Structures are given as structure tokens and as C-alpha cells.
Amino acid sequence: MTKTGLLMPGFGGAIATTVSGVIDLIKQGHVKKYGMISEKQIDDRTLGQIAGAPEIEELEVGGWDAVDATIGDAMKLHGVLEEWQYNLVSPNLKRLRPWPVRCPDLEKKSPWGSCIAQICNDIETFRKERGVDSIVLVNCISTMPKPTPNPAYESISSLQVACQQDDPCITPSMQYAIAAALTGSAYANFTPNPVEVPSIVKLAQQHNTPFxxxxxxxxxxLLKTxxxxMFNIRNLRVRQWISYNHLGNRDGAALAEPNANQTKITSKANCLTQILGYEDVGHKVTIDYVPHPDGELGDRKQAIDHIRFKGFGDTPMSLLLHFDCQDSSLAxxxxxxxxxxxxxxxxxxESGLQPQYGLFFKSPQVPNGEPDHDLFNQAAYFEAWVCQDANQ
Ligand SMILES: NC(=O)c1ccc[n+]([C@@H]2O[C@H](COP(=O)([O-])OP(=O)(O)OC[C@H]3O[C@@H](n4cnc5c(N)ncnc54)[C@H](O)[C@@H]3O)[C@@H](O)[C@H]2O)c1
Structure with a gap:
């Protein structure tokens, strides 16, 4: 059986522990394969099978975290899996520990600096020990403040100089992306932390790795896009769209930091005018960290949208939506x-930025022009990509 490594920076976080736990429960046959596009059935095959993707049973997980706790303890802390599910997770997975965050080490000279050399070494050791053929890094670390412009983000040569010096302008999310390219691994950035700067995209192209x-x-x-x-299809004129979020999990705590909060709001606010095609919409997004009494809502985020719009005869109307999201399950x-x-x-x-994955992201990164945020256009584009070899 071929194996694919799924390595997650942020391995002890709510998303990564949920991913690891559910993959394990699927392998044991305890839960169904819902919530994944790769499992969508078309005739007698799934989209994953049409594309030639590995089965879930062929995935091996691992990763890094700033907190040194076993995956079992972290999973329990986040409380996403229900108790019966947690009890069925394999003891081997529960005992696993993340690799630590790699810090500068003056003893270790390397062409790409000591931090990235250590991350590359982790990836290659995992490849050998677990016998995996391909590796995909999905970055799931905490949201961090947006970095300021730096020459290291422009060319590969200045990027390499900054890495050699373990310069902090190379953010943790960037370090993992660079290590992915250098080890021939794919990289997906699940966080709002900006990573897709020209020098790192060029590096991925140079190493033939997708990003x-x-x-x-x-x-x-997801709901908004x-x-x-629908408003566009019926030419209902949106006047105001107010989006409010409150969450009490660890991601929410990280987002309480004002700069991190701004990174996230920028990412969430991009889509509306592009889809509607006009700008005179009062669009406001807020995110508040509200610790739950007794942690009772756990990982569940409350997302509330109030949309005011006008229809035939200028008639004012409004729509109120409340999405009680189990965030880590959706993720x-x-x-x-x-x-x-x-x-x-x-x-x-496929190398460099991959526009077909726009469907999965709030701020899709595309090689040229502006991204399309419309969920239905994105889904059609993605399915065409999936089927491109199958149709030949
Ligand atoms: N949950 C969602 O629906 C959703 C949606 C979109 C984006 N995201 C983003 O995904 C990321 C993860 O979300 P989460 O809910 O799992 O958060 P979380 O806080 O539970 O997990 C983040 C983990 O990253 C670890 N970490 C911090 N710095 C690190 C580093 N340098 N290297 C390795 N690990 C490090 C933390 O210790 C923590 O365990 C966040 O950036 C969040 O904004 C989440």
C-alpha cells in the first residue's frame, strides 16, 4: 500500500487533533466519511478516486507544536470529539507527541539556516520511518500578527540570506513552507498568516512543489460565499451585511490579540464585493473571544449574519442567519x-500557487489576477481540475 504523510504544524491544536482522531476512527470503521469533498460520490466512484488521490486509510499523520502534550491529552483538552469517540481512538495515536518548535541553533550551520534544516530533517526522518511516498504539510498553527514588508519576501537569494541568519522576518508559517519546498513536499496554508510572498512562491516553483x-x-x-x-442571481440589492462571530476556544484566545484579530478580519472581509460586483455595501465583520462558562460550547463558534437588502419596488427586507459551527469538524x-x-x-x-484549491480558502491565492470567491464557480473549477485526467 502506498502511503501519504500529512504533517501539521500546530499538531496539538484543535483542528489537527480532530483530523488525527477522525482519520483513526475512519480507519477502524467507527465513523462515516462525511464532510470531505474527496468522498463525494459521482456515479460509482468518489471525487478522490476519480482524481487518483490516496484513500484516507493511506494517510499517516505527524507534526510540530509549541505545547509539549500527547495528542491524546490535547484532544481531550479541545473536547471536539465526543467521549465515546475519544475512547475509541487508538492508544498509539493518543501516546504520540508533536515535534517541538525548532529554534535557532548556532552550532548547526546550513545553507537555509538552522531552524529550517531541523524542520527538513524532521520531514525526512518521518518519510523514512513511516515509509511514506508523498508528503503534504497543512499549516494549522495559531494566527499571528501580519509581518511588515521585507526584501526577504521578494527574491530567493534574499530569502535564503534571511533564513541563514534565522532572521525573525521568516515567520514560523514561512519556515514550514520553505522546508516543504526544499523536501519536495506540498504545502497548504490553513491559517490566515501570510506566507504566499513572491520569494516563497518562486522557491516552490523552483522545487516543483504545489502551494x-x-x-x-x-x-x-462558506455560508457567505x-x-x-443567490442575491446576485435574483438581482436583489444587498445594502448591508453584518457578520458577527464569537468563539471561546484556543483559536479565539489567539484572536483576542488585536493584530492577529486584524489578520483574520482582513481575510474574512475580502469576498463580498467581488461576488456582488458592487461596492456600496455596508460590510462589517467582527470577531470576539468570549470564554464560555464551564467551557460549555467547547469548540463551537457562533456565527451570526444580518443581511439587509432591497427587492422589487425598492422593498426593504432582511435575512438573519445563525450558524452554530463545530469549527474544527468543518475544518x-x-x-x-x-x-x-x-x-x-x-x-x-503542479508547482507554485494552485488556483483550483480556491474552494477551500477564505483568501484564495492565485498566480494571476483576482480570485473568484463564488462558491459555485469555485466548485465547478475544482471538479473540472479533478476530472482533467479522467476525461482524456
Ligand atoms: N477552526 C476553523 O474553522 C478555522 C478556519 C480557518 C482557519 N483556521 C486557522 O487554523 C489555525 C488553527 O486553528 P485551531 O483551532 O486548531 O487553533 P489552536 O489554537 O487550537 O491550535 C494552534 C496550535 O498551533 C500551535 N503553535 C503555535 N505556534 C507554533 C509553531 N511555531 N509551530 C508549531 N505549532 C505552533 C499552538 O501551540 C496550538 O496548539 C488558526 O490559525 C486558525 O485561525 C481555523
């Missing part, structure tokens, strides 16, 4: 999809 991002489209933006096209399916489909991208020798 996708950023910020997983899981809850409110699905509902906004987990996409992470698995990215691991499976990006293995196909590696096999098809």
Missing part, C-alpha cells in the same frame, strides 16, 4: 481533502 492558501473556508465565509451568489474535512488532492498535484507535477 495552496490561505485561511480555511469553514463556517461563516454560498448565499451571496478537519478540508484538511484531509487538501492532503489527498495535493498528493495528486505532486503526482501531476
Amino acid at each position: 495552496a492558501g490561505h485561511d480555511g473556508k469553514t463556517g461563516q465565509t 454560498g448565499i451571496a451568489p 478537519g474535512g478540508i484538511v484531509v481533502d487538501l492532503a489527498r488532492f495535493m498528493t495528486v498535484s505532486l503526482a501531476r507535477k
Whole structure:
């Protein structure tokens, strides 16, 4: 059996532990394969099978985290899996520990600096020890403040100089992306942390590795980019769209930091005018961290959208939506999809930014022009990509 490595920076986080736990439960036959595009049935095959993607049973997980706790303890802490599910997760997975965050080591001289050399070494050791053929890194680390412009982001040569010096302008999310390219692995950026700077995209092209991002489209933006096209189809004029989120999990705590909050809001606010095709919409997005009393909502984010619009005869109307999202479950399916489909991208020798994955992201990164945020256009584009070899 061929194997694919799914390596997640942020391995002890809510998303990565949910991904690891659910993959394990699927392998044991305890849960169904819902919530993944790769499992969507077309005739007698799934989209994953049509694309030639690895099966879920062929995925091996691993990764890095800033917190040194076993995956079992972290999984319990996040409380995404229900107790009966947690009890069925394999003891081997529960005992696993993430690799630590790699810090500068002056003893270790390397062409790409000591941090990246250590990350590359982790990847290659995993490849050998677990016998995997392809590796996909899906970045699931905490949201961090947006970096300021730096020459290292422009050319490969200045990027390499900054890496050699373990310069902090190379953010953790960037370090993992660079290590992915250098080890011939695919990289998807599930976080809103900007990574897709010209020098890193060029590096991925140079190493023939695919690159996708950023910020997983899981809850409110999924809904928004699905509902906004409906207003367009019926020429109902949207006047105001107010999006409110409150969450009490660890991601919410990270987003309480004002700069991280801004990184996320920028990522969430991009899509509406592009889909509607006009700008005079009062669009406001807010995210608040509200710790739940007794942690009772756990990982569940409350996303509320209030949309005011006008119809025939200028008649004012409004729509109120409340999405009680199980955030990590919505995210987990996409992470698995990215691991499976990006293995196909590696096999098809696709390199640099991959626009077909726009469907999975709030801020799709495309090689040229502006991204299309319309969920239905994105789905059609993605399915055409999946079927491109199958149709030949
Ligand atoms: N949950 C969703 O629906 C969703 C949607 C889109 C994007 N995201 C993004 O995905 C990311 C992960 O979300 P989460 O809910 O799992 O968050 P989380 O806080 O539970 O997990 C993040 C993990 O990253 C670890 N970490 C921090 N710095 C690190 C580093 N340098 N290297 C390795 N690990 C590091 C933290 O210790 C933590 O365990 C966040 O950036 C979030 O904004 C989440």
C-alpha cells in the first residue's frame, strides 16, 4: 500500500487533533466519511478516486507544536470529539507527541539556516520511518500578527540570506513552507498568516512543489460565499451585511490579540464585493473571544449574519442567519481533502500557487489576477481540475 504523510504544524491544536482522531476512527470503521469533498460520490466512484488521490486509510499523520502534550491529552483538552469517540481512538495515536518548535541553533550551520534544516530533517526522518511516498504539510498553527514588508519576501537569494541568519522576518508559517519546498513536499496554508510572498512562491516553483492558501473556508465565509451568489442571481440589492462571530476556544484566545484579530478580519472581509460586483455595501465583520462558562460550547463558534437588502419596488427586507459551527469538524474535512488532492498535484507535477484549491480558502491565492470567491464557480473549477485526467 502506498502511503501519504500529512504533517501539521500546530499538531496539538484543535483542528489537527480532530483530523488525527477522525482519520483513526475512519480507519477502524467507527465513523462515516462525511464532510470531505474527496468522498463525494459521482456515479460509482468518489471525487478522490476519480482524481487518483490516496484513500484516507493511506494517510499517516505527524507534526510540530509549541505545547509539549500527547495528542491524546490535547484532544481531550479541545473536547471536539465526543467521549465515546475519544475512547475509541487508538492508544498509539493518543501516546504520540508533536515535534517541538525548532529554534535557532548556532552550532548547526546550513545553507537555509538552522531552524529550517531541523524542520527538513524532521520531514525526512518521518518519510523514512513511516515509509511514506508523498508528503503534504497543512499549516494549522495559531494566527499571528501580519509581518511588515521585507526584501526577504521578494527574491530567493534574499530569502535564503534571511533564513541563514534565522532572521525573525521568516515567520514560523514561512519556515514550514520553505522546508516543504526544499523536501519536495506540498504545502497548504490553513491559517490566515501570510506566507504566499513572491520569494516563497518562486522557491516552490523552483522545487516543483504545489502551494495552496490561505485561511480555511469553514463556517461563516462558506455560508457567505454560498448565499451571496443567490442575491446576485435574483438581482436583489444587498445594502448591508453584518457578520458577527464569537468563539471561546484556543483559536479565539489567539484572536483576542488585536493584530492577529486584524489578520483574520482582513481575510474574512475580502469576498463580498467581488461576488456582488458592487461596492456600496455596508460590510462589517467582527470577531470576539468570549470564554464560555464551564467551557460549555467547547469548540463551537457562533456565527451570526444580518443581511439587509432591497427587492422589487425598492422593498426593504432582511435575512438573519445563525450558524452554530463545530469549527474544527468543518475544518478537519478540508484538511484531509487538501492532503489527498495535493498528493495528486505532486503526482501531476503542479508547482507554485494552485488556483483550483480556491474552494477551500477564505483568501484564495492565485498566480494571476483576482480570485473568484463564488462558491459555485469555485466548485465547478475544482471538479473540472479533478476530472482533467479522467476525461482524456
Ligand atoms: N477552526 C476553523 O474553522 C478555522 C478556519 C480557518 C482557519 N483556521 C486557522 O487554523 C489555525 C488553527 O486553528 P485551531 O483551532 O486548531 O487553533 P489552536 O489554537 O487550537 O491550535 C494552534 C496550535 O498551533 C500551535 N503553535 C503555535 N505556534 C507554533 C509553531 N511555531 N509551530 C508549531 N505549532 C505552533 C499552538 O501551540 C496550538 O496548539 C488558526 O490559525 C486558525 O485561525 C481555523
